Amino acid sequence: xxxxxxxxxxxxxxxxxxxxxxxxxxxxxxxxxxxxxxxxxxxxxxxxxxxxxxxxxxxxxxxxxxxxxxxxxxxxxxxxxxxxxxxxxxxxxxxxxxxxxxxxxxxxxxxxxxxxxxxxxxxxxxxxxxxxxxxxxxxxxxxxxxxxxxxxxxxxxxxxxxxxxxxxxxxxxxxxxxxxxxxxxxxxxxxxxxxxxxxxxxxxxxxxxxxxxxxxxxxxxxxxxxxxxxxxxxxxxxxxxxxxxxxxxxxxxxxxxxxxxxxxxxxxxxxxxxxxxxxxxxxxxxxxx
Amino acid sequence: xxxxxxxxxxxxxxxxxxxxxxxxxxxxxxxxxxxxxxxxxxxxxxxxxxxxxxxxxxxxxxxxxxxxxxxxxxxxxxxxxxxxxxxxxxxxxxxxxxxxxxxxxxxxxxxxxxxxxxxxxxxxxxxxxxxxxxxxxxxxxxxxxxxxxxxxxxxxxxxxxxxxxxxxxxxxxxxxxxxxxxxxxxxxxxxxxxxxxxxxxxxxxxxxxxxxxxxxxxxxxxxxxxxxxxxxxxxxxxxxxxxxxxxxxxxxxxxxxxxxxxxxxxxxxxxxxxxxxxxxxxxxxxxxxxxxxxxxxxxxxxxxxxxxxxxxxxxxxxxxxxxxxxxxxxxxxxxxxxxxxxxxxxxxxxxxxxxxxxxxxxxxxxxxxxxxxxxxxxxxxxxxxxxxxxxxxxxxxxxxxxxxxxxxxxxxxxxxxxxxxxxxxxxxxxxxxxxxxxxxxxxxxxxxxxxxxxxxxxxxxxxxxxxxx
Numbered sequence: 001x002x003x004x005x006x007x008x009x010x011x012x013x014x015x016x017x018x019x020x021x022x023x024x025x026x027x028x029x030x031x032x033x034x035x036x037x038x039x040x041x042x043x044x045x046x047x048x049x050x051x052x053x054x055x056x057x058x059x060x061x062x063x064x065x066x067x068x069x070x071x072x073x074x075x076x077x078x079x080x081x082x083x084x085x086x087x088x089x090x091x092x093x094x095x096x097x098x099x100x101x102x103x104x105x106x107x108x109x110x111x112x113x114x115x116x117x118x119x120x121x122x123x124x125x126x127x128x129x130x131x132x133x134x135x136x137x138x139x140x141x142x143x144x145x146x147x148x149x150x151x152x153x154x155x156x157x158x159x160x161x162x163x164x165x166x167x168x169x170x171x172x173x174x175x176x177x178x179x180x181x182x183x184x185x186x187x188x189x190x191x192x193x194x195x196x197x198x199x200x201x202x203x204x205x206x207x208x209x210x211x212x213x214x215x216x217x218x219x220x221x222x223x224x225x226x227x228x229x230x231x232x233x234x235x236x237x238x239x240x241x242x243x244x245x246x247x248x249x250x251x252x253x254x255x256x257x258x259x260x261x262x263x264x265x266x267x268x269x270x271x272x273x274x275x276x277x278x279x280x281x282x283x284x285x286x287x288x289x
Numbered sequence: 290x291x292x293x294x295x296x297x298x299x300x301x302x303x304x305x306x307x308x309x310x311x312x313x314x315x316x317x318x319x320x321x322x323x324x325x326x327x328x329x330x331x332x333x334x335x336x337x338x339x340x341x342x343x344x345x346x347x348x349x350x351x352x353x354x355x356x357x358x359x360x361x362x363x364x365x366x367x368x369x370x371x372x373x374x375x376x377x378x379x380x381x382x383x384x385x386x387x388x389x390x391x392x393x394x395x396x397x398x399x400x401x402x403x404x405x406x407x408x409x410x411x412x413x414x415x416x417x418x419x420x421x422x423x424x425x426x427x428x429x430x431x432x433x434x435x436x437x438x439x440x441x442x443x444x445x446x447x448x449x450x451x452x453x454x455x456x457x458x459x460x461x462x463x464x465x466x467x468x469x470x471x472x473x474x475x476x477x478x479x480x481x482x483x484x485x486x487x488x489x490x491x492x493x494x495x496x497x498x499x500x501x502x503x504x505x506x507x508x509x510x511x512x513x514x515x516x517x518x519x520x521x522x523x524x525x526x527x528x529x530x531x532x533x534x535x536x537x538x539x540x541x542x543x544x545x546x547x548x549x550x551x552x553x554x555x556x557x558x559x560x561x562x563x564x565x566x567x568x569x570x571x572x573x574x575x576x577x578x579x580x581x582x583x584x585x586x587x588x589x590x591x592x593x594x595x596x597x598x599x600x601x602x603x604x605x606x607x608x609x610x611x612x613x614x615x616x617x618x619x620x621x622x623x624x625x626x627x628x629x630x631x632x633x634x635x636x637x638x639x640x641x642x643x644x645x646x647x648x649x650x651x652x653x654x655x656x657x658x659x660x661x662x663x664x665x666x667x668x669x670x671x672x673x674x675x676x677x678x679x680x681x682x683x684x685x686x687x688x689x690x691x692x693x694x695x696x697x698x699x700x701x702x703x704x705x706x707x708x709x710x711x712x713x714x715x716x717x718x719x720x721x722x723x724x725x726x727x728x729x730x731x732x733x734x735x736x737x738x739x740x741x742x743x744x745x746x747x748x749x750x751x752x753x754x755x756x757x758x
Binding site for chain 1: 459460461469498499500501504505506527528529531537538540541543544546547550551555556561562563564565567637638685687
């Protein structure tokens with residue numbers, strides 16, 4: 001069992017938890033993910049790692065309630081324990097392999113969307129610790145859904161906010177802000193990294209390509225085991241089938257077939273909908289008693 | 290004459306009923322039937338069954354105990370060589386091993402060795418007969434990677450010798466393919482798998498789940514930082530193969546591993562689990578091995594009309610004969626000499642059918658099987674809303690990639706000698722990780738050989754250098 005050390009709600013639908021998982025905390029690297037199975041009857045849910053504390057043996061996860069299983073995870077409280085937390089899974093971000101010399105002269109721009117902002121944080125923190133200049137764009141539908149603003153501001157050079165409705169920062173999409181930063185403000189970046197909803201990563205890639213900027217994306221595909229066994233996570237990258245769980249989750253955005261990836265992501269949508277209804281039904285019964 | 294007695298038939302669930310449930314197909318022998326069947330053994334002076342068994346169980350000896358009603362005695366004979374008899378009695382390909390070489394099989398039917406083994410193991414679990422003892426510790430730690438058949442066999446042999454054994458399992462439940470791959474109706478999880486793993490734990494073996502070796506820890510960190518004297522890699526062959534034909538990434542195309550893992554490990558067939566599974570109404574399963582049979586029979590039980598597509602003929606089907614027979618009885622359609630060339634999708638990117646080509650058998654290939662060749666212009670379509678690929682699996686490259694000095698061959702299998710020794714001193718390997726996908730019992734045999742080799746390695750090398758142990 002893996003005890004939840006602390007829990008806080010970042011927005012009404014997004015929670016942050018620190019979980020005691022010493023082996024995982026000792027080996028986690030930026031770019032990797034983990035899998036939580038909340039209880040015996042739950043699914044195995046892949047979640048990004050938002051931080052790790054090797055000294056205290058904890059990892060931080062940020063979960064958005066989007067279905068029955070993620071709602072189940074968010075219903076756990078500090079002091080409760082998950083049945084299983086396994087990881088770190090996937091390949092660490094490419095820059096973790098680079099020497100200080102190779103990182104010199106680089107300037108990164110991160111494009112973070114929604115709950116995808118959380119896994120951007122350890123990457124920015126890592127690069128910042130290496131002295132690499134990093135700018136970050138955080139995008140959300142409205143000001144109330146923005147997360148990790150203070151944390152991010154403390155580890156990046158410039159933090160830019162954008163909201164669809166203009167309730168905070170730039171009014172518009174992350175892509176519009178990225179274009180503005182490069183074309184109007186004259187910022188020059190050597191590498192972009194986009195993490196967020198698949199559709200955002202698709203359009204961020206299109207914009208980056210237009211700007212001649214290389215871009216890495218982190219694919220949140222369906223998974224069962226997360227170790228290469230099931231193939232549910234297969235994506236077409238550069239015309240070849242790749243397993244996001246063991247060969248990713250990060251890939252060169254230019255090469256990813258986003259339309260296929262989005263279609264595959266929705267494979268269990270009708271079942272998920274049913275499960276969510278069942279879950280809510282059960283919860284309501286529970287509350288009534 | 291003993292061999293005039295016909296083989297005692299085994300009771301099974303009616304095919305029509307079992308096609309709608311996940312309960313075990315075969316009921317197994319009761320005590321009376323087992324004693325009767327045991328009476329058919331001729332007790333050959335040179336028992337060919339024993340040499341045909343990958344773990345060399347003293348088959349006539351245990352059968353003699355069964356014949357006299359001494360089931361506990363029979364269990365202790367089997368336990369000398371096998372730590373998972375209730376599992377092996379159910380999933381071994383007996384027809385090509387022990388029973389395939391039984392002298393009675395020449396003119397009639399061989400002794401039902403598998404069913405007798407199963408009976409003895411089940412009886413022993415239910416009646417608390419023979420129990421293996423925990424050995425006094427010798428102070429050396431051995432790590433086993435993977436809790437499937439090879440890992441469990443290796444771990445129990447080492448524990449019996451007094452080693453302090455920890456098994457690391459990547460999934461949340463121990464058992465490997467016994468848990469995620471083989472369905473409940475063929476191998477009950479609580480009654481059989483969990484019980485036999487419980488017996489391994491009773492020997493003092495520790496099982497740590499949720500540890501992915503190569504990510505959470507590495508073979509190197511186990512040896513260098515955690516104080517293990519040797520490591521056995523029994524990580525299996527978990528990576529699914531696809532055909533590389535157009536349409537394989539359409540929605541509704543699954544690896545058998547995914548489909549079976551969702552149902553077996555994640556219990557998608559049960560309402561009380563949250564796991565989603567998409568079965569479809571018309572399922573085509575591609576392949577002819579045990580995994581193909583398991584996937585097809587699972588889809589059938591979930592309500593789908595199911596067809597198995599295989600490129601050779603029934604004679605070449607690599608699955609256990611009993612599984613093919615059961616699948617046919619349950620109403621699965623077999624389309625032999627048929628090979629997919631493309632999976633067809635609808636406008637939303639979901640499977641709507643599978644285009645196949647008729648095959649004919651040509652010259653035998655290196656494996657001795659006649660290789661199928663396509664019949665030009667014979668393409669035809671099968672309607673399907675789900676396609677399950679059961680084409681075999683290969684070892685996961687993660688461990689080999691993250692372990693210094695561990696060699697693999699061109700198929701990605703870890704290179705190991707007959708005793709499981711790899712290119713790296715102190716690191717041993719066996720089972721599917723070395724051979725590629727094979728059987729439970731071959732993996733167990735490899736695990737046992739490696740356990741003996743690890744004992745020799747530690748006593749020969751480590752023990753000399755570690756004073757005071």
